[in-house]
Amino acid sequence: MANALRVGCVISLCSLRNTTSYLPLLSNATRFRSKFPFFTLSSSQNSFGSPSFRTLSSSSIDEAVTTEAITGNAGGEAESSIRDSAGLLDIRVGRILRAWKHDEADSLYVEEVDIGEPEPRIICSGLVKYIPIEHLQGKKVIVLSNLKPRNMRGVKSCGMLMAASDAKHENVELLFPPEEATPGERIWFGTEDEKDNQPDAATPNQIQKKKIWELVQPHLKTDVSCIAMLGEHVMRTSVGSVACQSLQNANIS
Numbered sequence: 001m002a003n004a005l006r007v008g009c010v011i012s013l014c015s016l017r018n019t020t021s022y023l024p025l026l027s028n029a030t031r032f033r034s035k036f037p038f039f040t041l042s043s044s045q046n047s048f049g050s051p052s053f054r055t056l057s058s059s060s061i062d063e064a065v066t067t068e069a070i071t072g073n074a075g076g077e078a079e080s081s082i083r084d085s086a087g088l089l090d091i092r093v094g095r096i097l098r099a100w101k102h103d104e105a106d107s108l109y110v111e112e113v114d115i116g117e118p119e120p121r122i123i124c125s126g127l128v129k130y131i132p133i134e135h136l137q138g139k140k141v142i143v144l145s146n147l148k149p150r151n152m153r154g155v156k157s158c159g160m161l162m163a164a165s166d167a168k169h170e171n172v173e174l175l176f177p178p179e180e181a182t183p184g185e186r187i188w189f190g191t192e193d194e195k196d197n198q199p200d201a202a203t204p205n206q207i208q209k210k211k212i213w214e215l216v217q218p219h220l221k222t223d224v225s226c227i228a229m230l231g232e233h234v235m236r237t238s239v240g241s242v243a244c245q246s247l248q249n250a251n252i253s
Contacts, residue, residue: 092184094140095113105153111161115145186201189235221251
């Protein structure tokens with residue numbers, strides 16, 4: 001075997017007769033190389049029309065090992081990228097000043113929400129089936145404020161109340177901050193001392209164009225204590241974490 005490797009012996013896969021039969025091998029070349037680093041699948045074909053194996057030189061093997069070490073960190077890099085994207089969301093503490101049923105949509109409430117701006121935001125929420133209207137009046141909430149405005153049956157909705165829901169979407173609860181939280185305070189994900197490291201929020205156009213919310217949302221959950229989390233990072237205000245009332249391991253949207 002060692003002599004064969006020194007002379008760069010080419011091994012053919014004689015049993016592979018057509019292109020479609022060996023495509024899975026080409027797509028799994030990285031996994032093959034991780035087990036047998038001295039071989040690689042060649043893009044050229046032998047006389048049988050099948051892909052060939054060729055041996056790698058020691059320098060190529062070193063390069064492959066280096067590449068494998070780098071790609072081994074892909075999970076951590078992806079998590080960091082999601083967290084960076086979450087930092088572009090402008091999520092704020094809000095307080096519902098007034099809520100009423102939408103005149104043209106039975107499933108929608110319309111809320112006036114104070115998020116620390118000169119004028120309250122008008123936000124439409126599909127919560128009629130889940131939350132009695134009297135539970136909204138005066139309630140502290142969490143608002144995703146840099147979405148593009150949407151026309152909801154004739155009402156311009158400028159933001160979204162964030163809520164947790166179970167897997168079947170049969171139970172929905174609004175996220176809430178600690179009672180001491182101030183309307184307008186920006187939320188972050190991480191430790192208490194990371195508050196001042198937040199990047200500037202993206203514009204609504206950037207959020208839509210780069211699909212930032214769509215990237216981040218699948219990674220938002222509550223934990224077993226009903227605390228809102230981004231992966232392993234706690235959703236925080238300066239006076240404590242964000243939570244829902246009772247839904248554990250729930251989706252957040």
